[in-house]
Structure formats: C-alpha cells, structure tokens
Amino acid sequence: MEKFKNKDLEELRALIEERDHEKLSTFIGLFQPIDFAEMVSELDDTETAGLCALLEEDELASLMEQAGDKERIRIAKTLNDERLLSAMEYMQKDDIVDMLGDFPIGRRKQVIRLMKNSDRQIITNLLQYPEDSAGGLMTTDYIALREDFTVYDGLVKIREISPKTEMIETIYVINSARQLIGCIDLRKLLTAKRDTVIGTIMEDQVISVLPETDQEEAAHLVSRYDLNAIPVVSSSKQILGIITVDDVIDVIVEEYDEDMLQMAGVNAEENLESTWKESLRMRLPWLIVNLATAFLASFTVSLFQDTISKVVALSAVMTIISGMGGNAGTQTMSILVRALSQQDISWKDALRPLGKELVVGILNGAACGVVTSVVVYFMYHNIFLSLIVIMAMIGNLIVSAFFGFLVPVVLKKLHADPAVASSIFVTTATDVLGFFIFLGLASLFLPYIAAA
Amino acid sequence: MEKFKNKDLEELRALIEERDHEKLSTFIGLFQPIDFAEMVSELDDTETAGLCALLEEDELASLMEQAGDKERIRIAKTLNDERLLSAMEYMQKDDIVDMLGDFPIGRRKQVIRLMKNSDRQIITNLLQYPEDSAGGLMTTDYIALREDFTVYDGLVKIREISPKTEMIETIYVINSARQLIGCIDLRKLLTAKRDTVIGTIMEDQVISVLPETDQEEAAHLVSRYDLNAIPVVSSSKQILGIITVDDVIDVIVEEYDEDMLQMAGVNAEENLESTWKESLRMRLPWLIVNLATAFLASFTVSLFQDTISKVVALSAVMTIISGMGGNAGTQTMSILVRALSQQDISWKDALRPLGKELVVGILNGAACGVVTSVVVYFMYHNIFLSLIVIMAMIGNLIVSAFFGFLVPVVLKKLHADPAVASSIFVTTATDVLGFFIFLGLASLFLPYIAAA
Structure with a gap:
C-alpha cells in the first residue's frame, strides 16, 4: 500500500523551501500522522531540519510519536534541547521514555536534567524498567x-x-x-x-x-x-x-x-531493507550451527559406507526417510511451539499428549512408508528393500514425534525460547536417527537386499 | 496459567445441584467472564443444562459471548428458542451472527424467524458477509x-x-x-x-x-x-x-x-487438544505432498549411482550440501513471507532486494563451503572432493536464495498464500538442485576424486 505519492513528497519539499508555516499546516492536515511521518523519513537531514523549524510544537510532537525508533533519533538530532523539551510537553510519557532510551547517553542525561522537576521524576522512574517489561511499556497518562x-x-x-x-x-x-x-x-x-x-x-x-x-x-x-x-x-x-x-x-x-522468524533461523531484526552485510552477520551464525548438525548426519551415513557400496540404491532411498522425518518433526514441533508460547504448562499437562503424537507418528509413518515402499519396489524390484523402507519410515516418524514433542517442552522448562532452538535439535535427531535406522536395518538384512 | 481450580469446579457442580440462583450469582461474580466460561466447558451436558436453567438472561448472554465456537453451540443446544432469544437481547450483534453462523441451518432459520422484525433485518444482513471479511467481523452496536x-x-x-x-x-x-x-x-x-x-x-x-x-x-x-x-x-x-x-x-x-503453522505444514485448526484422528487427517496430506518432492530428490540421486558406487563418500557428503541449501532457503523464504503478509508489493519493489539475496547466498555459501571442505578433507584426504564441496555449496546457496526469494513473491502475485505453499517448492528446489550440482560436479571430475 502506498500511503503517499511522489508528488506529495515533492510538494512537501517545496513547502519547506517556501517556509510558509500556514500552508505547511494545511498540507499536514491532509495526512494521517503516521503517513506523514513516513513521508518525512524520505527527507534528507537538511530538509528535515528545515521542516522541524517550521512545525508547531504539537505537530512536532505528533511527528516524533509516529516516527520509528531510528527516525525519531534522526529528527531529535535536528532539534536543540529547548525545542525538544517543548515538543515533549505534547508527547505521551511512554513515547518520551522510548525515545530517551534510544538517545546517546550524554544527550539523554542532559535532556532529563533540563526537565521540569515533576516530569523528571516520572521519566527517571519509567526509564528504570526494562524495555520489554510492563513497566517499560506503560504510560503514566491515565485517569x-x-x-x-x-x-x-x-x-x-x-x-x-x-x-x-x-x-x-x-x-x-x-x-x-x-x-x-x-x-x-x-x-x-x-x-x-x-x-x-x-x-x-x-x-x-x-x-x-x-x-x-x-x-x-x-x-x-x-x-x-x-x-x-x-x-x-x-x-x-x-x-x-x-x-x-x-x-x-x-x-x-x-x-x-x-x-x-526465529523458528526459521532468522533474526527478528532483519527485514527486506537490511543490507547484505547485516543479513550476512545475522544469518551466517545459524547456518554454521546447522552445519555442525549436518556433519553429524553425514558422519552417521559414513559409518555405513560398506553397506552403501554394496547396494548403492540405499544412497538414493535414505534421503527420503530422513527428509520425511524432518517434515513430520517440524509439524509436531510447530504445534508445541505455538501452544507453549501462549502459556506456561506443567510437566503433567505437557506430557499428556505425547502418547497421541506417537500414535500419529506410527500411523503417518505406516502410510508414508507403504507409499514409498511401492515406489521403491518399482524402481529397484527389491521386496526386502521395500520392507526395510516401511520399517525405517515408521521408526523415523516415531523419532520425529518424540523429539518434535519433547524438545520444545524441555526448552520451555529450561526457560529457553522454544521458537529459537527447537528446530536445530529436532532436525539433528530426525536426520541422524533417520539415516541410522534405515542404514542400520539395511546392514542387518544386507544379504537379502544385496542378493535380491 | 490456571484460571480456576478443581475445587471451584466442584463448588460450581454443587451449586447447580442446589439450584440456588442467588448463591450461584455470587459465585459467578468471583470470576472473569471468560474464566467462568472455561470452567463451564468442563461440565457435561446435563450439568450445563442445569446451570443454564438457573442463570439470569444477561449472565447467560455473557457466558455465550465468552464461550468458544463449539462450546457455544453445545450451550445453545440446552436452551429452547424462547430462552435463547431472550439471552440474545443482551448479546452484541457480531457475537449473535458468529453464533448463528455455526448453528445447524434448520435451527438458524427458526431462531431468525422468531426474532423481532428490526433485529431480524440486521442479523440477516450481517449473515450475508463472509466470516473473514470486514462485514463478517463488524458489529452494528456503535454510536x-x-x-x-x-x-x-x-x-x-x-x-x-x-x-x-x-x-x-x-x-x-x-x-x-x-x-x-x-x-x-x-x-x-x-x-x-x-x-x-x-x-x-x-x-x-x-x-x-x-x-x-x-x-x-x-x-x-x-x-x-x-x-x-x-x-x-x-x-x-x-x-x-x-x-x-x-x-x-x-x-x-x-x-x-x-x-x-501453515509454513510448517500444519493446519491452523489443529492444537494440542486435537484427537489422533484429527491430527492424522490434517497432517498426512501435507506429508504425502512432501513425499512426492522427496521422490524427485531421490530420483536425482539415483541418476548418479554409478558415480556414487565409485566414490561412496559422496553419499555422506551430499546430505550436507542439500541440507544447508534447505536451511538457507528457509531463512530467505521466511523473511519474504513475513514482508509479503504485511503488504501488497509491486513486482519492481519485490524484485529489488533479489540481488542482495544472491550476494548473501554466495557469501554464506563460500563461508559454509570452506568450513565443510576442511572437515571433508580431514575425513577423506581428497583435495578435489573438498574443492567440489566449496563449489557445490556456493551453487546450492545461490539456488536457495533464488527460490527462497522468488517462490513467495510469485505465489503472492498469483494470489496464493505464500505461507502455505512456499516451503514445498523451496525444499524441492534446494534438494533436487543441491544433489544435482554436487553429484554433477563429482561426475565431471570423477577421475580426480576417484584417483586421489
């Protein structure tokens, strides 16, 4: 949705040049405050300073309340302390605290020192609460x-x-x-x-x-x-x-x-506008952590290289088993992460549905296993390989139900955020055990599948 | 958080037995309406009927407004039309419409027929809007x-x-x-x-x-x-x-x-309380769709079985390349899905950050590729295999950036929900192309890696 057009922005620039406060006020009145604030974010620093010099204090206050965190700091930089303080008279206390919290410490202290006594006390009190606590979010302007x-x-x-x-x-x-x-x-x-x-x-x-x-x-x-x-x-x-x-x-x-985003290994601060450097810095660590789990899975496969060298078809089929385990694990895990994000849960309540998850895992495994075994049979004409596929699929979907369920619960109980770390453990479990179960079964029954 | 205790529930049951409306009202006053509604959902049908018979009409209305969709129908079943209509006098119009929308069609028609003329007209109007439209959500009780x-x-x-x-x-x-x-x-x-x-x-x-x-x-x-x-x-x-x-x-x-949930292949209607039958019905279709893509990946691997049979280590290493492609693709895709869920986006705006994504893909690929190649070298002492690992990792992370970016954008432009279907296409691309690039390179340079 475009909230303003390029010609609006051009008109704003012209009005700043003209320095006609009257006309500017009429123009601002045409927009919702947040839309106007977004328009201002397109201005450069000189234009912004020119605009702020023209605004009434209440208009300035509204602009600063609506602007995003970074943008607010940019606007504040164009104002001297006196003007900033008078704009703050029109702002809600929680917005003032948000703004001051983002200020460089020197300016923050200076502005607070210049406040009226009563305001200073309120603001200093509010500033002591962490940003993500109820105290950090509250306003003192209530009835x-x-x-x-x-x-x-x-x-x-x-x-x-x-x-x-x-x-x-x-x-x-x-x-x-x-x-x-x-x-x-x-x-x-x-x-x-x-x-x-x-x-x-x-x-x-x-x-x-x-x-x-x-x-x-x-x-x-x-x-x-x-x-x-x-x-x-x-x-x-x-x-x-x-x-x-x-x-x-x-x-x-x-x-x-x-x-x-965290479930997908992305930092919540990243968005489409992030630079490549920011994106790299925020995504690479997660990939490196995943790499460690990928090595684990790869190492599991390497344990069975003798078996694979005898029946090379195993290398193609094993990817199906581990992939499906990952998918089923993600399903279970997502339901748990959602449920846990909404409430604390006692061990007893948390563990009650585990039995159901295991049943669903067995049944999904049986269904997917049968389908896969039929396709595998037509590809390799090896009935024993098909039977191993069914067993391994059921086994891996039990693994995925078990870990998809328990990992978020345990993380929550350890006061870690299930959304952040669950997928890494669940994927490791379904990959490593998925390969292990399938290739292990294949090794056990090697005479049958190699001979067929 | 437990909103009520077992002994509260026992007390409620006792009060229903006693049929003392006065005491019951005092008891209800101790709870927030939604907490009381949750307590009622623990009662069986006979107890609920007994309770509803005792409630004042406004208490009944409040209970029905707070109850969940299924629960509301269950309560309504215990009421005759006359009593239901008088409770509705106290309910907001949007809640009445929600409730009637969930009624069996016969009862819905009957209740509407019995309404006051003016109400009937309003309700019939409101009922014509789809549940997830502004019209379906609005109330007519405004000033x-x-x-x-x-x-x-x-x-x-x-x-x-x-x-x-x-x-x-x-x-x-x-x-x-x-x-x-x-x-x-x-x-x-x-x-x-x-x-x-x-x-x-x-x-x-x-x-x-x-x-x-x-x-x-x-x-x-x-x-x-x-x-x-x-x-x-x-x-x-x-x-x-x-x-x-x-x-x-x-x-x-x-x-x-x-x-x-949809990004993870789970139906939004599923929760921890779903029965195993419901869970199976909602999850299996997604797994079967994924199975099809797993076959595609598996088929790609099977094309290179000759190569793998000569260098069996490839079967272990290839899982790292495809896995990392999946992880990087999920990162890119999640950012796009979030950005697209909040706004419509023009092709031009949508495609602008693609270049950046590709750069991030190349750099992440190079970093992960180098780490992997070192580990692979220590495992297999094959410098050519290590070089192929770097090339394949970069190649697959370019693939993951490209598809992780384009799939959600294209789905959005086709008016499909990116959250639902993106992951299936992105996973297919990173798996199939991940195996293809790595095993393809290995086949090309087979003499070197097999000889080393």
Whole structure:
C-alpha cells in the first residue's frame, strides 16, 4: 500500500523551501500522522531540519510519536534541547521514555536534567524498567479517581485531565493510599446519578500486572479479557501506570514476528531493507550451527559406507526417510511451539499428549512408508528393500514425534525460547536417527537386499 | 496459567445441584467472564443444562459471548428458542451472527424467524458477509451522531445508547443520508461548549473499510493508525457497522497462528487438544505432498549411482550440501513471507532486494563451503572432493536464495498464500538442485576424486 505519492513528497519539499508555516499546516492536515511521518523519513537531514523549524510544537510532537525508533533519533538530532523539551510537553510519557532510551547517553542525561522537576521524576522512574517489561511499556497518562468521589466530581475531573490521557473508556478507582481498588466504565459514570459515590458502583475486580511482568504476559491478559488497557501496580498495589491496547497490538505483532522468524533461523531484526552485510552477520551464525548438525548426519551415513557400496540404491532411498522425518518433526514441533508460547504448562499437562503424537507418528509413518515402499519396489524390484523402507519410515516418524514433542517442552522448562532452538535439535535427531535406522536395518538384512 | 481450580469446579457442580440462583450469582461474580466460561466447558451436558436453567438472561448472554465456537453451540443446544432469544437481547450483534453462523441451518432459520422484525433485518444482513471479511467481523452496536446535533444533544444521545455499544471513545458523525462524514473523540465532546454544532468540531478524515474488505486488511489499518475501532461503510459511504479493537487482536493472533503453522505444514485448526484422528487427517496430506518432492530428490540421486558406487563418500557428503541449501532457503523464504503478509508489493519493489539475496547466498555459501571442505578433507584426504564441496555449496546457496526469494513473491502475485505453499517448492528446489550440482560436479571430475 502506498500511503503517499511522489508528488506529495515533492510538494512537501517545496513547502519547506517556501517556509510558509500556514500552508505547511494545511498540507499536514491532509495526512494521517503516521503517513506523514513516513513521508518525512524520505527527507534528507537538511530538509528535515528545515521542516522541524517550521512545525508547531504539537505537530512536532505528533511527528516524533509516529516516527520509528531510528527516525525519531534522526529528527531529535535536528532539534536543540529547548525545542525538544517543548515538543515533549505534547508527547505521551511512554513515547518520551522510548525515545530517551534510544538517545546517546550524554544527550539523554542532559535532556532529563533540563526537565521540569515533576516530569523528571516520572521519566527517571519509567526509564528504570526494562524495555520489554510492563513497566517499560506503560504510560503514566491515565485517569484514576478516588473511591470517595461522587460521579459529579469524577466527571469534572475527567473533563479536566482527559485531553492528556491515552484512554478514557475505563476509569481506575484508587483509595487514599493510591492503591488500585477497582475500575468503572465511563458509560456507567455518564449514566449514573450525579451524587452517587464512585466506590459504590465500581467493579472491584481489576486485572493488573506488576512492572516487572513480561510484556508478552501483559499483552496476553489484555487479549484474553478484551481490555482497553491494563493497569500496572506496584507490589503494594499502588497504581503506577497503564498499558494501552495499541501498544499491546505492537507487542503481539513483534512477538509473533520474532517466533516465526526465529523458528526459521532468522533474526527478528532483519527485514527486506537490511543490507547484505547485516543479513550476512545475522544469518551466517545459524547456518554454521546447522552445519555442525549436518556433519553429524553425514558422519552417521559414513559409518555405513560398506553397506552403501554394496547396494548403492540405499544412497538414493535414505534421503527420503530422513527428509520425511524432518517434515513430520517440524509439524509436531510447530504445534508445541505455538501452544507453549501462549502459556506456561506443567510437566503433567505437557506430557499428556505425547502418547497421541506417537500414535500419529506410527500411523503417518505406516502410510508414508507403504507409499514409498511401492515406489521403491518399482524402481529397484527389491521386496526386502521395500520392507526395510516401511520399517525405517515408521521408526523415523516415531523419532520425529518424540523429539518434535519433547524438545520444545524441555526448552520451555529450561526457560529457553522454544521458537529459537527447537528446530536445530529436532532436525539433528530426525536426520541422524533417520539415516541410522534405515542404514542400520539395511546392514542387518544386507544379504537379502544385496542378493535380491 | 490456571484460571480456576478443581475445587471451584466442584463448588460450581454443587451449586447447580442446589439450584440456588442467588448463591450461584455470587459465585459467578468471583470470576472473569471468560474464566467462568472455561470452567463451564468442563461440565457435561446435563450439568450445563442445569446451570443454564438457573442463570439470569444477561449472565447467560455473557457466558455465550465468552464461550468458544463449539462450546457455544453445545450451550445453545440446552436452551429452547424462547430462552435463547431472550439471552440474545443482551448479546452484541457480531457475537449473535458468529453464533448463528455455526448453528445447524434448520435451527438458524427458526431462531431468525422468531426474532423481532428490526433485529431480524440486521442479523440477516450481517449473515450475508463472509466470516473473514470486514462485514463478517463488524458489529452494528456503535454510536453515530448527526453532524447538525449540538454537543448537548450528542451527549444526551450517548448517555442513552452507550450501554448497548461496544466502544465509546470514538463517536462517528453522519449526514442526513447516514453517510459517514467524520468522527469525534469523546474527550472533545466532553470538554466542548454545550451549544457547539458537532459538524464544526469533528475530524473530517475517517479511515474506513468496505464490508467485503479482508479482515486482515482491516486489522492492519487499526494497528497502523492506532484506532479503537474502524467503521465499515457501504460503497455509497453509508455506515454499516464498526470493527472493535478486541476483535482486531483476535484476527491478528489468528492470522499469525495460521501463517506460522501453515509454513510448517500444519493446519491452523489443529492444537494440542486435537484427537489422533484429527491430527492424522490434517497432517498426512501435507506429508504425502512432501513425499512426492522427496521422490524427485531421490530420483536425482539415483541418476548418479554409478558415480556414487565409485566414490561412496559422496553419499555422506551430499546430505550436507542439500541440507544447508534447505536451511538457507528457509531463512530467505521466511523473511519474504513475513514482508509479503504485511503488504501488497509491486513486482519492481519485490524484485529489488533479489540481488542482495544472491550476494548473501554466495557469501554464506563460500563461508559454509570452506568450513565443510576442511572437515571433508580431514575425513577423506581428497583435495578435489573438498574443492567440489566449496563449489557445490556456493551453487546450492545461490539456488536457495533464488527460490527462497522468488517462490513467495510469485505465489503472492498469483494470489496464493505464500505461507502455505512456499516451503514445498523451496525444499524441492534446494534438494533436487543441491544433489544435482554436487553429484554433477563429482561426475565431471570423477577421475580426480576417484584417483586421489
């Protein structure tokens, strides 16, 4: 999808040249903020500096909120500290923290030093949480009302602070110690009698997370319970911030992209725009690790060279057995990786379906084995070879079920990410044991297959 | 994460036995609706029927909204039409449509016939859209205000209808022909002067989709523009409904799960709970398709049996070359599949990074080739075999870059899903050509490697 056209970009360049703020503002109004930010990313540094000098502070803030991580730093470089600070007045706290986290340390410290006292404290607090924790993701711009407020007081307060908040649909309720004790839907506030005390009509069950909770877990809760946001509370239940649903979507997309690419041995940071150097650096290590497992498989084959030299057809047939083991192993492994990414699982629950997987492995092995043996028979007219094919296929698909199942479970239990490392172990198992079973059987029955 | 404990389930069973509605309601209040729904899914049909008889209609509606597809049908079976219809009064229209869509056709028709006229029309309209289109996902419970309303009129209307709507944060603005012409943030309404005309303060740019738009596209827009909901409009711009962000999250999760599993040859409907019969039915077809490609690879090897019989070490080394081609091809392919899932891409844009991929293929091939050749030299003390290994590895990693790149692009251009079919073609190419290049080179230089 093209969100803007080349002629839009040309017009933007002309408007920057012209230095007419009025016209520029009208032009910006024609685009969604993120589309405009993408257009700006096409400008060079001089053009960007020219643009930023022309923008109002709120326009600048919106541009920086929408820009990607790298792009934001580029824009910030064109601004002096004073102008950056005034733009930050219009930005959400979580976006400011994201931005400062990416700054060179010197500038970060300087900007924080220049902040208003109250802001400095909030930002310094937020900066201490890891980027992928609930604390790192939360914003402090939320609405919390005291339980002893009346609905009327509440609505007045909401009217006052809502323009600065990210989410208005759910209002949080706190006690005098700022502990989160409930929440209330704005709809309910709007329709309730004005003198009702909020504490009497709130929901007293609120799902919340701790600041150190993993962002994936927070996202999972928002998605499971269809929330608009999830509050982050300290261990003593004081509300620290909220994570809004738009950030949750970003987390979900990011985590899935990671899982999907990592299963294929690709770094989640790589994309079509990566340079060849970046791609090489990110892909080669995985290939080298795989190479080690390929040697293992190759070594297994070399153990049976005597047998192969007597029945050279084995070299062609063995690739079918090991390949099918790999395919079946990948199927099992993917289902496990998906299941494990969504929840922690007890050993008992995890191992329960193993029996089923083994049954499926045997049956898939029998089906594929029979088909393969028929084809092999027509190629080599050797009934014993065909029988060995069936046995080896069943054997290797049992191996693939076993390892495709257990490897992700064990990795998860060892607190490793099953998406990253599973395939290397599963492939090694299905290759090495696939060759071993087939060539081993062939060696055992060599007199029959060599004679036939 | 266990959301409820066995003793909760036992208590629920006891409460159903007791037939005390009061106590049951208190008990239900202790759980989040979806957690309660999961608990109910553990009950047998008789217990479920007993429970449903005790529930208030709104409790029943909430249970059915939260239950999974199959579970919802099971609950509906325990209800007579009259009771089902009264529960539906409390349900969102999109959930009703989802449910009716899964009903046996006879019951669906009967329930629709018994509906109020106005509801019947809405539901019948919604039912006509495919399940995975924007129309199939939208709800008709949204707030739209006329542009000539004052803020005061608007707030009165919102207070009146908001309890029935799914989203209140963004209010849509329509003209007298019910065409969507703008939207306004509830915060802005709350803080505006009471006699302001809404049309004068609304945003006149609204991102919307057509009912036939693919749900993935709608989800992408909500995520890109950080929306709370996206309106669905007819071709003549009349507002038909909205898609809310919680449904968008479900779509994103569903589509990712599909892509991830389909790349591994697994049906997205399979999970750990599938029976062995279901698993077999869903996995065997993919294995059989792969078997066909395995035969192709095996056939390629069999063409070179004379060569292998002279240098049997080739049979061990060839598995390394083909295996590494498969790994590198999967890397390239995964990056393409991810990039293509997020956007349409022009031939020109799609083909631009191909050159880079080929460079990365050559360099990865050279690196892996050198490592392999050294190991092979120490195993077989044959310098010519080592040289062939380097050439074949580079050749096969070029093949893997080429096919890993082009297969997903071509499938996308043919409007096939790259996630589903890419791996089969890429594997075939890297296996068949990997064996062919290596064994072909070995045949060419046979006198050297056989003599050494």
